[in-house]
Amino acid sequence: MSDDLDPMTPEAALDYYLDTRRYNLAEETLRSHKYRLRSFVRWLTSEDHGGGPVVNMNDVDLRDIHAYRVFKREENWPEKDACNAVSMQGQVSTLRVFFDHLADVKAVSPEFSDRIRLPTVRDGEGVDTRLLEAERANAILDHLREWEYATPQHVAMLLFWRTSCRLGGLRSLDLDDFDNEDGALQFRHRPQQGTPLKNGTNGERDVSLIPRVVSVVEDYINGPRRHDVQDEYGRDPLITTSRGRPSTTTYRDWIYWWTQPCRIGEQCPEGRDPDECEATSHDTLSKCPVNHSPHPVRAGSITAHRDAGTPREIVSDRGDVSEKILEAHYDQASKRQRMRRRREFIPDQL
Template sequence: MATSTKSYRVRIGGVADGGNPTPDLSPRAAFERWLGRLRASKADLTVSGYHYQLKLFIEFCEQEGITSIDDLSGWDIDTYETHRRKKGVELNSLSKELGTLKRFLEYCARIEVVDESLPEKVDPPDVPRDAQVDETRLEPHRASALLSYYDEHAYGTRPHALLTLAWYVGARLGALRGLDIDDYDSDEAYLEFIHRPREDTPLKNGADGERAVGLSREVCDVLDAYLEGERHENYDDYGRRPLFTSEVGRGSRSAIRSWTYLATVPCLHTECPHGHDPETCEYLDYSKSSQCPSSRSPHQVRTGSITWQLNRGVPIEAVAERVNTSVRTLKRHYDQPTKREELEERRREHVDKLGFDEDEDDQDAVGENGGEQE
């Protein structure tokens, strides 16, 4: 009696360095592996950003029946980009999505689960500079008016302390949220930003974001008044004493954001530019302050602060270190002077040189009256 044999085909990937077969990963498995690697060195918010920028591509692969990332081709990448363009995705968003895809595929090529040439087939579109930058910011004249209002009418309150620190330092929302009382030294006039990921207060750039930042005596006086009067004496879940507290503990990210919006509504220092009555305006409510067209987010306060610091003549390298970003990123995303600001703030010192002083007048007189005549 003849014995039948069955033939089984088992797919095994290529051979990586060292002679071990490369595993056959699905796009989602490779994606999760990459994110896991990033979590070891990147802040949770950064990893979440990569996740949201790439998850649609992973879903696209699954819808297209691409079960092995090794099967991914340049045609698939171009098809995905065309699909996203037809969806009406903004050019800036599309560029970010494809840039993240390129980084992901570079990782895949490095571990040899895709061909090394595949990342080069991702071509993020060029984005005009004015489309890359959100030009909405807290303008210096408005910051000055708001802080003057707090100086006169609400000195040392939480919104006063929060806006003062956000403006004069230019820190990110997460960095402000993570500050403890022990991070602030009034006598020496500085505060420290410390990366504490295991206690729910990471810095965006991890340990590289740790730094000490000097404060003016004016800023310290506001913080001291806040600590002595209006700060809720609460601890967070790790037994730390947060600088900015709610009634129950450390302010959440959404709370810090809402407090900043509420601290920047224009009705605090001027008539409402939108014709609303401050007595009945719903935008003055904590939960709706972000809907006011003139209130500003922590990021928009940061953007305004950085531009202001540069316009005040602080060297760009010093500002970059103070606000924890690179000079390149600062120039591209935050350094947004208007044409008039460039004239008034950055070129005025040179214009002042274009005059005649008395010595020059005297020398001219000698040349005309007492010098050698031809």
């Protein structure tokens, strides 16, 4: 430990960092940093740390960073899967930013963060190729229309699939953001009222809805399934629960729930019995090997739009994603699918 450093406990370091970044990180990014750094602090202060619990951030060195990477890659916490190359890169990237801020208050040396090397991700490792197929999405929506018509979960799943929006965009919608006459939704950036958009005001846009989707939303608004409640800012959310605007966690759980094949009467591809499966309770939905988190659903929606002939620039504007990112991370079409898309633009005679 250098005499030039000031003592700081791991817990205090985490609190300092989160408080410092509270106003210059998007809510979802801050939550991600909090999740990753809590794991690191938990490891530092536990017996799992090879040298015993760390009580002063001044004592953390590069060997600790390496040991933590090995721990996350080979073991991780019992309730978590081991990190792959992509998730490890995210973990280490957050640690570098964390230590860079700690240097400002002399908890670590100024050059420490620069000495932490990011793991290299080979081509293809940074792309999540999972997606919800259009056929499965339609089966889910058909089931919801038949058995859960115009419920909050039906409307949420329908709008998420049809608009290709992010989860934060879906959560941001107010009653006034729905225009039934023009068949449209408007996504607006309201960071001071708890519903920021990922790309700020640049992510603001109006998205058209086909008549049958408008009809479902209207029936939901005028029906008994929508709770007439306001959020803590006095706003009227479009989609509600009895407690107000659903949290991001609630939306994520709805997506995990309804992308389980057993929820719509299909057999489990893994051969599991729903009555005995550990992944059928609300607390363990993420343990299901065949359901989906929000990202693959959004990727499936974007890919389905492209397969249906929607031009890339339209999908880009509609989903608030650049064409470059769209092609790399969201549109998971095969080479043959891409060939078929191009076919209609190739003239018969040249």
